[in-house]
Amino acid sequence: MDDDIQDILDSVSRPSVPQRTLDLQALTRAWVNERTSPELLPYPSDLVERVMERVKKQIETIEDMTGTADPKSNFTLVILQTELERFKFLVRSFLRARIAKIDKYPHHYRAEALKESQATLSTPSPLLSHLEQQYLQSHQGLLSQHYHSSFLSSFPTALQKLDDTAGGISMVDKPEEDSAVFCRVLRDAGSVEIQGATSASEAELRRGDVFVIRWSAVSDAVKRGDVELI
Amino acid sequence: MALPLPPGLTPAEVGFLCEMELVTVIPRQRLEGLELLGGPTQPMIPPFATPLPLWLALLLKKQRRANISPPGWLNVEALTHILDFETDERTADVFSPSPRLPQPTSTAPLEEDPYLAHDALELSPPFLKDAATAQAQDDALPYHWLELSHLLLTHAADDFDDPDAVHRLLRDLREVRMSKLRKGFRVLDAGAGVKMNGMGGMEVAEVRGFVGGVVDGLRRINRSREEARKEEEAEQRENGLGSSNYRDDEDDDML
Numbered sequence: 001m002d003d004d005i006q007d008i009l010d011s012v013s014r015p016s017v018p019q020r021t022l023d024l025q026a027l028t029r030a031w032v033n034e035r036t037s038p039e040l041l042p043y044p045s046d047l048v049e050r051v052m053e054r055v056k057k058q059i060e061t062i063e064d065m066t067g068t069a070d071p072k073s074n075f076t077l078v079i080l081q082t083e084l085e086r087f088k089f090l091v092r093s094f095l096r097a098r099i100a101k102i103d104k105y106p107h108h109y110r111a112e113a114l115k116e117s118q119a120t121l122s123t124p125s126p127l128l129s130h131l132e133q134q135y136l137q138s139h140q141g142l143l144s145q146h147y148h149s150s151f152l153s154s155f156p157t158a159l160q161k162l163d164d165t166a167g168g169i170s171m172v173d174k175p176e177e178d179s180a181v182f183c184r185v186l187r188d189a190g191s192v193e194i195q196g197a198t199s200a201s202e203a204e205l206r207r208g209d210v211f212v213i214r215w216s217a218v219s220d221a222v223k224r225g226d227v228e229l230i
Numbered sequence: 231m232a233l234p235l236p237p238g239l240t241p242a243e244v245g246f247l248c249e250m251e252l253v254t255v256i257p258r259q260r261l262e263g264l265e266l267l268g269g270p271t272q273p274m275i276p277p278f279a280t281p282l283p284l285w286l287a288l289l290l291k292k293q294r295r296a297n298i299s300p301p302g303w304l305n306v307e308a309l310t311h312i313l314d315f316e317t318d319e320r321t322a323d324v325f326s327p328s329p330r331l332p333q334p335t336s337t338a339p340l341e342e343d344p345y346l347a348h349d350a351l352e353l354s355p356p357f358l359k360d361a362a363t364a365q366a367q368d369d370a371l372p373y374h375w376l377e378l379s380h381l382l383l384t385h386a387a388d389d390f391d392d393p394d395a396v397h398r399l400l401r402d403l404r405e406v407r408m409s410k411l412r413k414g415f416r417v418l419d420a421g422a423g424v425k426m427n428g429m430g431g432m433e434v435a436e437v438r439g440f441v442g443g444v445v446d447g448l449r450r451i452n453r454s455r456e457e458a459r460k461e462e463e464a465e466q467r468e469n470g471l472g473s474s475n476y477r478d479d480e481d482d483d484m485l
Contacts, residue, residue, distance in 0.1 A: 019348075021269035025357050026346045028250065036238050042345040054267055075293070076264060082289060083266050089246070093233065100232035125345035180445035182426075182434050186352035187334055194423035195456060200463075203423045208331050212424045212441055214449075224339055225350040230239075230434055 023050055029228055031094040036182070036229040037222070038215050039175045040101045040109060042125035043132070051091060058084050102132060106140050107163045107172040177216040182230045185209045189226035192217045238438045244431045248377035249285040250356040254364035256297045257290075281363055284381065291386050298386045301361075302368035304379055306392055309399040312371060316406045323414070325407060325428030329361060329370040355431070376404060376432040411437060418444050
């Protein structure tokens with residue numbers, strides 16, 4: 001009985017959540033997902049843009065307040081600055097985790113980004129942000145130039161490629177899609193197939209469940225928001 | 231530039247996450263509402279309890295501007311009750327249940343919605359309502375129980391009735407649950423898909439390396455068997471249905 005009333009109260013009080021709070025929740029989710037997944041996830045460009053805009057404004061506010069040097073507002077300033085640093089940490093750690101993945105599998109992600117740009121004109125969440133794409137291109141350009149000038153040029157021409165796939169063996173490293181991840185189910189999401197050594201089975205994803213599971217089994221559900229990584 | 235850490239949150243990062251939980255603060259002096267980046271805070275007017283994020287509560291506590299009232303499950307009586315459940319023989323292979331989940335509030339995203347669209351964002355710890363406030367459910371441990379109680383006991387021990395007893399109970403709980411976890415490792419295999427309901431955030435961080443390593447290692451060892459099985463199944467399907475577009479995985483360089 002009490003539960004029912006609580007549920008009704010919860011559903012009524014829900015719409016008053018300000019957008020800023022939702023953005024914090026979304027950014028936190030993005031950060032945890034990115035830190036724990038073996039593969040690069042889509043880039044939430046609108047979200048990061050909104051957050052960065054607000055961070056910039058907050059820095060201006062803090063600078064204004066420092067100017068007035070009122071001892072009373074001093075403590076407020078400490079709080080604002082602490083929160084700002086927490087936000088900056090979130091964004092920075094999120095972006096750095098992405099760069100680490102891009103650096104680890106540059107050829108793979110370059111090919112993926114190319115495939116994506118050919119398939120669609122523009123998506124709200126591309127795999128790589130504009131800056132990340134630029135970084136990937138110029139970093140790879142520098143690297144291959146360096147390899148060429150230092151040793152590749154003395155190899156036979158047939159062996160000079162860095163992304164050779166001939167002979168059934170690909171030189172392009174890929175992230176391990178089957179590695180195990182910890183995840184939590186947020187919405188009932190049907191069942192997924194679990195491949196074992198001797199047999200395949202199915203697992204039901206129900207709200208509230210925590211699983212250790214292969215990334216490939218839940219990656220789509222994570223992108224949909226039905227499942228989050230922990 | 232790039233983050234030099236392997237996938238998975240470090241204990242410090244789990245602590246950071248935990249500091250976003252709301253706790254109940256009893257102010258000792260006035261402070262007007264603040265416009266923070268993560269949303270406005272309520273004004274503090276003594277002696278009325280105010281919900282604030284843990285990091286802010288700790289900041290106020292260190293400056294003696296407020297007291298933190300511990301969540302409902304963080305006292306001797308509630309913890310003893312939970313410990314009884316954990317040590318009961320009948321529930322020897324499960325964790326004590328997590329707090330009740332609220333009804334889901336979001337809907338599945340549409341095809342064109344971006345990743346992490348607001349409408350499709352289902353709340354989870356550390357943003358679940360009343361996990362660590364004074365109104366928290368008193369018979370269940372929330373996701374961030376270990377981190378949260380550690381932080382509160384370190385920085386706000388004087389807000390507890392009996393901090394030493396609470397500390398002892400928490401240590402017992404931690405040991406019981408860890409030994410349960412270790413026993414549970416027996417079911418790990420190459421396929422993963424192991425349900426581990428009720429696990430806390432710090433516990434996940436603690437066993438991630440081991441569990442991930444075992445599951446990934448077993449998968450690598452069993453890969454040829456798994457592939458042989460899949461091929462066999464695909465063949466059977468092909469024979470049964472007459473047509474199939476099954477292709478061998480071209481990137482397969484392990485065989």
